[in-house]
């Protein structure tokens with residue numbers, strides 16, 4: 014029986030050895046355990062964030078937490094995607110973290126899940142300026158754009174990106190915003206078409222947009 018509380022605690026404590034030991038058990042258990050493990054890891058990251066706000070952890074700890082979380086996501090990736098239909102949908106999407114935001118772990122999880130569901134994902138990386146996104150949308154003739162952001166500030170960059178698309182005459186491109194600060198209110202403010210917190214909802218919405 015996997016102790017997910019212990020996993021959340023290990024992530025919060027930045028205890029790599031315990032994390033690796035528990036994740037090793039998870040991968041032997043399959044998808045449901047992987048979903049629960051991912052939730053536990055995120056809970057651990059919330060603890061890291063709280064300790065950072067309280068001044069107990071510093072930026073170096075955030076960097077290390079990011080490395081641990083990346084490692085965990087890499088270990089869980091295949092188990093999380095187990096059972097998905099990997100047959101190509103023939104649909105290309107662009108995904109990136111918006112300007113002024115360097116967080117990419119959530120984005121990378123969404124990318125892996127989209128690819129596991131047969132989408133071709135063009136990943137523009139982090140801190141992506143609206144002009145870069147508009148250029149890429151034109152070059153690759155994209156109809157679906159996924160914007161990731163974890164900082165509250167990211168909402169401003171998402172709005173700038175939607176405005177830049179409209180200014181370039183690309184109103185027909187569907188935009189989904191995702192990440193911790195995103196909500197229905199943020200969707201309204203930014204002018205995006207949809208919002209999501211989970212890769213699962215993103216896949217559903219993208220399939221509907223692509224008429225799959």
Ligand code: B12
Nearest residue numbers: 059062076079114115116117118119161164165191192193
């Ligand atoms: C690791 C980390 C970092 C690492 C990131 C490394 C990396 N490669 O990403 C580094 C060290 C770079 C970092 C830097 C900073 N960070 Co930081 N960081 C974190 C931490 C601890 C974990 C983030 C994480 O990876 N979580 C796990 C992943 C899986 O969760 P996620 O990113 O939220 O993604 C999930 C969802 O949001 C969603 N999602 C994400 N993207 C998308 C996209 C789509 C399309 C969809 C559908 C869903 C989706 O799906 C994912 C899976 O469920 C968080 C605390 C927290 N509670 O998350 C703080 C946190 C995000 N950071 C914070 C801060 C303040 C900073 C700094 C300003 C610190 C500083 N003083 O320098 C800088 C900012 C740098 C910048 N300009 O971006 C604050 C943000 C506060 C705010 N509301 O704006 C937080 C919340 C910590 C805190 N409580 O204070 N950070």
